Amino acid sequence: MASIDIKGVKKVYQGNVTAIHGIDLAIGDGELVVLVGPSGCGKSTLLRMIAGLETITEGTIAIDSAVVNSREPAERDIAMVFQNYALYPHMSVRQNLEYGLKNRGTPRAEIDSRVAEAARMLEIEPFLERKPRQLSGGQRQRVAMGRAIVRQPKAFLFDEPLSNLDAKLRGQMRVEIRRLQHRLKTTSVYVTHDQLEAMTLADRLVVMNGGRIEQVGKPTEVYDRPASLFVAGFIGSPPMNLIPLEALKNIVGSAVLKDLPTETDLIGVRPDRMQTGEGEGFVLTGTVDLIEPVGGESHLYLHVEEIAAPLVMVMPGRPDLSEGAVVPIRLPLDALHPFSTRTGLRTD
């Protein structure tokens, strides 16, 4: 159990490629923080710097208030779950779990009880004597988690641990990781590019882009109030509709939109906040281009005169509409997110 403090951390690779441009982040004791962002945003690099697998070019990382910059990975008392699990292929599951404890000179009885405990918790007892190659993807994933748990480290680091699993298993394991983390209350840093994983797992979400932090906050906060155009486009599926303010003014008249902060030239609306029918807000007229029924809800792609990009709208159930139909689309005033294209930031 420990806090992790990241102060002014930069990473510059050989050849002057900057992967991370100065990051400050304080992770509280027992917190599960998810680093999310597209590939190449520096999230894995940051995690590997916490683990000690990458050197820190500038700034400090402290675990439990002790700066660990010059400590070896082994001396940081962290455990990491890798994307490809990184199980030792020539060792049985039991040996995989024991390896870290043996290296640290843990007494035999202690090793046995910890392995038994972890195996019970993760329900991998039946496979303890098997080799990793004899296990399925989900079982390997559990063993990888077990290897982290037995160590009882100060922090867990997860590097896209579920991305090699199929969709169903991924959902299951996601729930399990959450449950396990709640139970063990171990500080965790979780890296993913999957926004669903990020939203559901995180106590706090850190959205990264281009080696910088775009926004830090509770998942719901980030969803409800994205701080930048990037976050608006990255979090939420289907992504937020972004409508140029000029086009909107041309349609509904400038009177309605006059209270917006200066610099605003783009208006964002979440697809699930758009509605049909009467009510508060203003109304656009759209033509249905395409309907995607996704099961419990349907995604409508709408073409609106004056707006170049199609608008996406999420409707519950299966609306009684056909392609080519003309529908009124209502945008509630409190669902509008004002952005500035110049700064890329939210303006209110």
Next chain:
Amino acid sequence: MDTKRTVFPARGLPYLLVAPQLLITLIFFIWPAGQAVKSSFEAEDPFGLSTRFVGMQHYLRLFSEPAYLASIGRTAVFALAVSIISMGFALILAVAVNRLVRSASAYSTLLLWPYAVSPVVAGILWWFIFNSTTGILPFALEQIRIRWNHQLNGTQAMILIIIAASWKQVSYNFLFFLAGLQSVPQSLNEAAAIDGAGPVKRFWTIVFPLLSPTTFFLLIVNLNYTMFDTFGIVDATTGGGPNQATNTLVYKVYTDGYIGLNLGSSSAQSVILMAFVIALTVIQFRYVERRVQY
């Protein structure tokens, strides 16, 4: 195996296509080997005018002949020493090069050069270096009061051919070890580092066990190499001497057959060697192929 099969409409075509390879194999491998097997059961008169069938006589005589038994022991020492030394050095070099990022390919290329040197040239090279009157190493050894003269000292002659043969084989082993090391996922090393294992411990508990298929394969290849491909080295440096000290099995085939003109016994010796290489190859195919996947 679900490799795609091509069906030729004309049935003769496939046979025609493999014919050149078959012909070469038959003429240059199967036929001479068959001749060796045949003459290992025959004895020839001193003038080469007549041969007669003698059964297992050559074989039986070989295994009761002290010179031959001694040669087996010598070959075993030679083969094991060369395998261990050349594989050991190759592994050290491969581990070192594997740690390099930028200059790795330059080093690999340079380290491959000895393999391009023919066995005879390699032998001559080491013969010069170790030459007891003009060589640089005997001069250096003299300073620490070791007299080097492999023309008189059998042990030193053996050391000389071991060094020459190992030196040549390091390149080959290096290449395979390097490839093996590069196929060990980096994340395993990282996981072990986080699990508290230092570099040396990581090597022996993670990397080396994962290299075992490569190591096993190389051991077989090296044993084969020392048994058969070292004729040139022995011939160019010691010529089997002094006093038989470096007369390995393959060299003895030559001395008994071509110099001693005992074709029957020489054939029997080559058949024994042949049986040995077949056995090694079978082991290699049966076990190596299976153990590659872990």
